[in-house]
Amino acid sequence: xxxxxxxxTEYDGITEYRLLSNDMKxxxxxxxxxxxxxxxxxxxxxxxxxxxxxxxxxHLLEHMLFKGTPSYNRQNGTQxxxxxxxxxxxxxxxTWFDRTRYYEMLPSDQIELAxxxxxxxxxxxxxxxxxxxxxxxxxxxxxxxxxxxxxxxxDERLWSLAFREHPYHHPTIGWRSDVEGIPTSRLKxxxxxxxxxxxxxAILVGDFDDEAALELIARHFEPIPRSAxxxxxxYTVEPVQEGEIRFILRRAGQLGxxxxxxxxxxxxxxxxxxxxxxxxxxxxxxxxxxxQALVETQLAVSAGAQAFQFIDPGLFTIxxxxxxxxxxxxxxxxxxxxxxxxKQDEASESELQKAKNIILTQMIFLRDSPFGxxxxxxxxxxxxxxxxxxxxxxxxxxxxAADVKRVVNTYFTEDNRTVGxxxxxxxxxx
Amino acid sequence: xxxxxxxxxxxxxxxxxxxxxxxxxNPSNPTISMSGYLKAGAYFNPSDNDALSTLTASMLxxxxxxxxxxxxxxxxxxTGARLGISANTFTVSLSALSLTRDLPLIVSTxxxxxxxxxxxxxxxxxxxxxxxxxxxxxQDETRVRxxxxxxxxxxxxxxxxxxxxxxTVIEQVERTTTDHLREFYASHYGPESVVLTFVGDLNPxxxxxxxDQQLGDWTGPAARQIALDETPLTTASxxxxxxxxxxxxxxxxxxxxxxLRRTNPxxxxxxxxxxxxxxSTLSSRLGLKVRDEMGLTYGINSSFSESGIGDGPFxxxxxxxxxxxxxxxxxxxxxxRDYIANGIREDELRDEQSSFAxxxxxGLATNSGMANQIVNxxxxxxxxxxxxxxxxxxxxxxxAAIDEAIRKYFHPEVATTVIAGTF
Numbered sequence: 001x002x003x004x005x006x007x008x009t010e011y012d013g014i015t016e017y018r019l020l021s022n023d024m025k026x027x028x029x030x031x032x033x034x035x036x037x038x039x040x041x042x043x044x045x046x047x048x049x050x051x052x053x054x055x056x057x058x059h060l061l062e063h064m065l066f067k068g069t070p071s072y073n074r075q076n077g078t079q080x081x082x083x084x085x086x087x088x089x090x091x092x093x094x095t096w097f098d099r100t101r102y103y104e105m106l107p108s109d110q111i112e113l114a115x116x117x118x119x120x121x122x123x124x125x126x127x128x129x130x131x132x133x134x135x136x137x138x139x140x141x142x143x144x145x146x147x148x149x150x151x152x153x154x155d156e157r158l159w160s161l162a163f164r165e166h167p168y169h170h171p172t173i174g175w176r177s178d179v180e181g182i183p184t185s186r187l188k189x190x191x192x193x194x195x196x197x198x199x200x201x202a203i204l205v206g207d208f209d210d211e212a213a214l215e216l217i218a219r220h221f222e223p224i225p226r227s228a229x230x231x232x233x234x235y236t237v238e239p240v241q242e243g244e245i246r247f248i249l250r251r252a253g254q255l256g257x258x259x260x261x262x263x264x265x266x267x268x269x270x271x272x273x274x275x276x277x278x279x280x281x282x283x284x285x286x287x288x289x290x291x292q293a294l295v296e297t298q299l300a301v302s303a304g305a306q307a308f309q310f311i312d313p314g315l316f317t318i319x320x321x322x323x324x325x326x327x328x329x330x331x332x333x334x335x336x337x338x339x340x341x342x343k344q345d346e347a348s349e350s351e352l353q354k355a356k357n358i359i360l361t362q363m364i365f366l367r368d369s370p371f372g373x374x375x376x377x378x379x380x381x382x383x384x385x386x387x388x389x390x391x392x393x394x395x396x397x398x399x400x401a402a403d404v405k406r407v408v409n410t411y412f413t414e415d416n417r418t419v420g421x422x423x424x425x426x427x428x429x430x
Numbered sequence: 431x432x433x434x435x436x437x438x439x440x441x442x443x444x445x446x447x448x449x450x451x452x453x454x455x456n457p458s459n460p461t462i463s464m465s466g467y468l469k470a471g472a473y474f475n476p477s478d479n480d481a482l483s484t485l486t487a488s489m490l491x492x493x494x495x496x497x498x499x500x501x502x503x504x505x506x507x508x509t510g511a512r513l514g515i516s517a518n519t520f521t522v523s524l525s526a527l528s529l530t531r532d533l534p535l536i537v538s539t540x541x542x543x544x545x546x547x548x549x550x551x552x553x554x555x556x557x558x559x560x561x562x563x564x565x566x567x568x569q570d571e572t573r574v575r576x577x578x579x580x581x582x583x584x585x586x587x588x589x590x591x592x593x594x595x596x597x598t599v600i601e602q603v604e605r606t607t608t609d610h611l612r613e614f615y616a617s618h619y620g621p622e623s624v625v626l627t628f629v630g631d632l633n634p635x636x637x638x639x640x641x642d643q644q645l646g647d648w649t650g651p652a653a654r655q656i657a658l659d660e661t662p663l664t665t666a667s668x669x670x671x672x673x674x675x676x677x678x679x680x681x682x683x684x685x686x687x688x689x690l691r692r693t694n695p696x697x698x699x700x701x702x703x704x705x706x707x708x709x710s711t712l713s714s715r716l717g718l719k720v721r722d723e724m725g726l727t728y729g730i731n732s733s734f735s736e737s738g739i740g741d742g743p744f745x746x747x748x749x750x751x752x753x754x755x756x757x758x759x760x761x762x763x764x765x766x767r768d769y770i771a772n773g774i775r776e777d778e779l780r781d782e783q784s785s786f787a788x789x790x791x792x793g794l795a796t797n798s799g800m801a802n803q804i805v806n807x808x809x810x811x812x813x814x815x816x817x818x819x820x821x822x823x824x825x826x827x828x829x830a831a832i833d834e835a836i837r838k839y840f841h842p843e844v845a846t847t848v849i850a851g852t853f
Contacts, residue, residue: 033458034795066712074722081712086781088788107791134725137751142728144679145749148572252675254566286503298556301563323563354508361510365527367459369796425675 002211004218012390014377017214022226024197027377027386028213029205031370037206038370039114040103041122042378044201045194047172048097048311049234054182054190056174059095060132060139061187065102066093067131069124072117080117087113090371095172098311099382105371108207112216118202119220122195129184136179143173150253151319154422161245162261162315162418166238196227201381206370238263238313245418253424255301256322258332261418262411264316267309267383271410273395274403275307275316280355281347281404282318282338287354289342290318293334299326303335311383315418316411328421342408346401359396436817440804441634445646448622448653452804452814453634456797460530462630463797465805467521468544469653470618473590473740479610480594481603485557486614487517490543492553499553502539511536515543519590520656520739521809524624527798530631534640541644544619549608562600569596572681573747575672576850580685583668583846584743585661591742620650625808629801658740661687663844672850679749680851682759686841688744690737692810698820699827699835700734705782706774706832707766707840708732708746715765716746726750726758734839739809744839752853759847766842773833786824 001007005017005026017026047058072078084091089106091114102121104114146152156171163169173179202221204213241263264275282290283305290303301321308314320331347355366372380388433439441453472483491513492499506513511528513536526536568574578593585592594602624645628637663686690700708716708731716730727748736742746766750758774782793799794817807816 031458033456034791036792036795079713079718079722081710082718082781085710085713085785086788088785088790088792090789090792105792107788110788134723137725138721138728141679141726141749141751144751145728147678150570252570252677254570255563285507287500287507295560296556298559301560301567321563321567323559324566350508354504357508357510359510361529364459364529365461368461368463368798 002214002218004222005214011387014386014390015210016386019197019218019221021222022197022224024221025201026214026217027201027203027381028210029203029373029377030208030210031205031373032207035108035207036105036370037108037111037204037208038103038105038374039111039118040101040203040374040378041118042201042203042382043100043194044098044199044231044382045100046096046098047170047174048167049194050167050170050174053178054186055170055178056139056172057182057187057190058100059172059174060136060179060182061127061190062093062095062100063135063139064127064131064187065121065125067128067135068126069120071120071124073126080121083113083117089114096382097168097172101378101382103374103378111204111208111213115216116220119224122197122200123224125191127184127188127191132184132187139173139179140176143176143179146173150249150251150422150424151257151321153251154249154257154259154420155317155319157247157249158259158261158317158418158420159315161247161420162241162263163238166236166312167234168238168310168312168314193229193232196231197221197224198226199231201386203374203377203381205374205377241416241418243415247420249420249422250425253422255324256326256328256424257422258320258322258328258335259317259420259422260332260335261315261317262413262416263313264307264411265313266311267388271407272307272309273392274399274407276359277352277355277396277399278342278404278407279305279307279316280358281351284355284358289338290320290335293338294320294331298323299331299334309383328423332419339408339412342405343412346405349401352399352401352404356396356399360393363393436804437815440814442814443638445621445642447646447648449624449626449641449645449648450808451638451641452625452627452808453632453637454627454629454800454804455632455634456629456800457631459797460631461797462528462530462533462628462632463801464524464526464536464626464628465798465801466524466624466626467805467809468524468619468625469520469623469656470522471518471520473520473656473658474618474654477588479602479606481561481599481606482610482614483517483522485554485561485603485606486611487515487522488557489549489554489611490515490547492557493548493550494542495546495548496542502543505535506539509535513539515540519736519742524626533632533637537640537644541648544645545648547615549611549615551608554606554608554611558603558606561603565596565600565603572674572677572679572850575674576681576683576848577745579670579672579848579850580683580745580846581743583670583848584664584685584687589661590658590740591661591736617651618654620653621645621648622650623653625805627801627804627808629797629804656739660689660741663687663689663841664846665844667842667844668846670846670848671853672848673853674851677852678751680752680755680849680853682748682750682755682847682849683745684759684762684842684845684847685743685745686845687741688734688737688839689741690734690744690839691741692738696831696835696838697737698823699831700839702779702782702786702824702827703774703832703835703839704732704734705785706778707769715769716762719765720748720758720761724761726754726761730762752851755849763842763845766840770836770840770842773836774829776829779827779829779832783824783827787821790821
């Protein structure tokens with residue numbers, strides 16, 4: 001056993017280690033089915049850690065971490081993307097409310113490249129002002145692409161109204177003027193506050209030998225010191241919503257949309273599994289309740305539901321894209337009636353089992369690919385703990401019809417609800 | 431020593447009615463991926479109805495002689511298995527993902543949908559309304575509008591790569607009847623062109639017996655041949671605008687007829703040529719300049735994505751703020767012109783060859799990735815051995831071959847540029 005690590009636990013084929021020099025958490029998940037591996041570093045920082053004036057900073061910083069280090073840069077022909085592309089790697093990074101993740105999937109004889117690169121950019125990224133200027137406009141174009149999509153803007157407005165005080169209020173990409181105005185020094189501050197091994201989890205999944213992998217991880221991450229300061233906690237709490245919030249968004253578009261959201265608890269809460277089952281009862285496939293009540297009846301083109309799982313309490317959303325000619329209020333009424341029915345009557349055993357089976361088989365399907373496995377472990381680690389990946393099937397199995405009825409009654413109240421309508425503007429209104 | 435090649439590990443069998451079955455055992459996870467096709471795609475549509483192949487394929491799971499749409503969906507959903515049948519340009523693709531224990535359900539359901547659809551009139555009405563609504567929804571997307579308009583300027587009406595205007599397709603959908611579907615089904619759905627590939631935790635002989643039992647006595651029309659003339663380049667460049675409201679971002683599509691099919695002898699050279707030019711927003715020539723250096727876009731890519739059975743367009747797509755349209759287009763075309771004049775650099779070629787080798791390995795790391803490669807090798811008549819030979823064919827390409835492909839397949843001087851957005 002490598003002396004640089006303390007073995008913390010082993011659970012369902014996943015081993016957790018702590019890198020002694022700096023407290024970085026390391027997860028090894030060997031899977032020898034194919035000669036490939038996936039490496040991911042998850043930082044416990046997301047748009048949840050931003051406030052007024054620097055919304056979008058986490059995401060813009062994520063872009064800046066592709067701009068180079070003294071070892072990997074464009075000037076000496078070792079630009080990060082080019083080096084990875086040369087190995088045929090699937091790689092990227094993304095930012096979300098609670099976390100930022102950087103990942104590579106590549107042939108298993110190239111594991112060290114991914115490990116070295118991630119260790120290097122954890123502390124050595126340039127974050128230069130001239131790079132920030134050109135990358136800001138890249139991000140602004142990303143933001144503009146999002147603004148083209150009515151459903152995305154409606155969703156942004158819904159979160160910003162449902163959350164008044166908590167930073168889930170603002171979108172991860174940030175408000176446009178913040179993205180444009182944030183100085184490079186503020187991004188650098190952000191980097192220096194959050195990008196440290198003791199605020200990260202490194203995960204390796206695929207074709208490797210544990211001891212060899214630990215050796216590589218120690219070689220590149222061990223010299224990085226833990227942060228000199230404690231990682232600042234985010235302490236803002238969203239107060240209870242006291243009454244329904246309604247809004248209308250009017251702009252160009254083809255089809256009307258209704259979106260509704262209810263506050264639900266954080267991922268670690270015992271009701272999360274029941275909410276996930278409810279999400280599938282409502283929206284998984286042709287036989288789901290929303291499909292039958294809205295799409296089958298030609299009121300809607302599509303209808304979805306999602307129980308968001310975050311570090312802090314999030315939302316359960318329902319979105320309905322209306323069939324041309326259908327009134328928003330009519331579709332909303334049908335969806336709310338579905339919810340009322342679920343408050344009164346328990347779902348049947350077969351309906352419950354069907355929802356569970358869809359979730360459980362999905363968990364098995366994603367094990368086909370190292371990237372599927374690493375993504376789910378990474379998300380679990382970001383919002384609660386990686387063991388959720390292992391426990392989730394059992395938690396889903398245990399959900400009863402009474403649990404589902406109870407969570408609907410607990411969270412799906414009128415006072416806890418936010419409702420938005422997207423109404424397409426007619427040509428003559430411009 | 432065990433032979434780990436695809437050639438050695440893949441079993442291929444042809445049933446007496448013409449169905450080809452390919453199987454590869456990979457017991458690492460208790461799942462099976464299926465990928466396959468039959469030749470009944472949009473190419474076979476009559477000239478007055480470009481929606482027929484899509485409507486026909488989409489109706490197969492809307493009711494059979496044995497069961498209603500809901501009964502079929504209920505049986506699949508209750509196991510978490512997925513089965514998809516959908517029409518493409520030339521083929522109807524068949525795909526499934528299930529736990530090993532649910533494979534009998536997948537095969538019997540697919541056989542039922544392929545052999546015994548009843549095309550209920552009320553289901554067709556619902557499907558038509560949903561398709562019309564989704565066409566309208568797509569018309570709100572700048573990317574869709576720019577691409578559609580480009581194909582209308584590059585391809586003649588009736589070519590499978592020509593996208594009809596939305597109002598034409600909506601009108602065609604509206605007047606489609608169940609009789610049209612039954613007629614199309616009767617003349618195009620049969621076993622002869624069917625190819626099915628299964629990869630995963632399976633016993634090949636058991637799966638063959640399963641397919642034989644469910645589909646072995648299926649009869650149907652003889653497979654139709656595909657004969658598509660190559661589309662020549664236009665004689666001059668062109669530019670057009672699609673004006674839309676409230677769009678913060680514009681989509682620019684620069685395209686021309688590619689004259690490239692999967693079976694062209696220099697296909698691999700063309701693919702490597704494109705990889706260096708624009709396959710990756712983050713690391714190809716176009717991305718390095720237009721995104722990384724100039725910051726003009728979040729995404730810029732070039733692609734031969736429709737080069738398969740037919741010669742679809744070569745396209746360069748870039749998203750851009752309205753203020754930067756001309757700068758982005760001029761810079762993009764300048765990069766392509768320079769590439770044609772000077773060719774690929776030796777180091778770029780080596781990088782792309784190494785990149786291809788790595789990504790090929792990654793692509794073959796999943797059941798679905800393997801199934802797709804096997805299906806493509808069959809579709810283009812290469813045989814499974816092609817999967818084993820491809821890496822060495824890529825490694826053997828030299829600068830002269832790539833430069834020739836660049837000169838042959840990239841033609842900015844006659845490209846058609848379409849910009850969709852709010853100007």
